[in-house]
Amino acid sequence: MWLSIGLFLLCFQGCLSLTGPGSVSGYVGGSLRVQCQYAQSYKGYTKYWCRGPHDKGCKSIVETDGSEREKKNGRVSIRDHAGNSTITVTMENLSEDDAGSYWCKIQTVFIWDFLSRDPSVRVKVHVFPATTPMETTLPAITPFLPLVDPGQNLRIRSSTMLIFQLWSLLSSVHFQVLVFLKLPLFLSMLCAIFWVSRKIPEGM
Structure with a gap:
């Protein structure tokens, strides 16, 4: 014991x-x-x-x-x-x-x-288990865009389209004037000058 x-x-x-x-x-x-x-x-x-x-x-x-x-x-x-x-x-x-x-x-x-x-x-x-380094996630950056009134934006686009159409029309009219008016007038002037130049020796 x-x-x-x-x-x-x-x-x-x-x-x-x-x-x-x-x-x-x-x-x-x-x-x-x-x-x-x-x-x-x-x-x-x-x-x-x-x-x-x-x-x-x-x-x-x-x-x-x-x-x-x-x-x-x-x-x-x-x-x-x-x-x-x-x-x-x-x-x-x-x-x-x-x-x-x-x-x-x-x-x-x-x-x-x-x-x-x-x-x-x-x-x-x-x-x-070994710990992994914490990944740092940067917050998403939202690009700053100026606020535009939808009505104003529509008016700007309408004005732009109108200017483009007018410019196209003017360009077309100018081309037509050049072909049907200015070019014949220029040719007529050349013919007149040539005709006058031939008449002057005959008169002398």
Whole structure:
């Protein structure tokens, strides 16, 4: 009985010794950052970031070496900030396959290690499709046209048509005068001049 109570207290203490954001989100091609807070009693312990539906047996991705140096594995890095007891995990160049359940965990050693669990906290990662830039649509510009009275417009067109018809008529009359009056008169004058020029030598 006392053994069961002891194991329960150890597990309960482990659950309270590590906290996290619960869930984080990012976009495809972008990056996200996770921060988990741990109790000061776990300074110097190895912290790691693993993936899986359950904390027991999850697949470790990257882990610290007990120092504050950043450790990196591919697109994922982890760093232990002992000063404020914080684990920072950064995931870069996200893809939709990165979405899932992850765990912040602290590697510990217990006497009954096969019965115990490392302190852990679950973090749900959501990855959304990359956003596209918003297209800016300019409002349509309506050309400004002066207002014209329909009656005035009709009168202008009627006047224009009348002028055109008169001009056509005058052009036709002028052509007729040129052909039937001016041209015969001009020819008559030429004949008279020619006749007079022939009569003058005979008189002399």
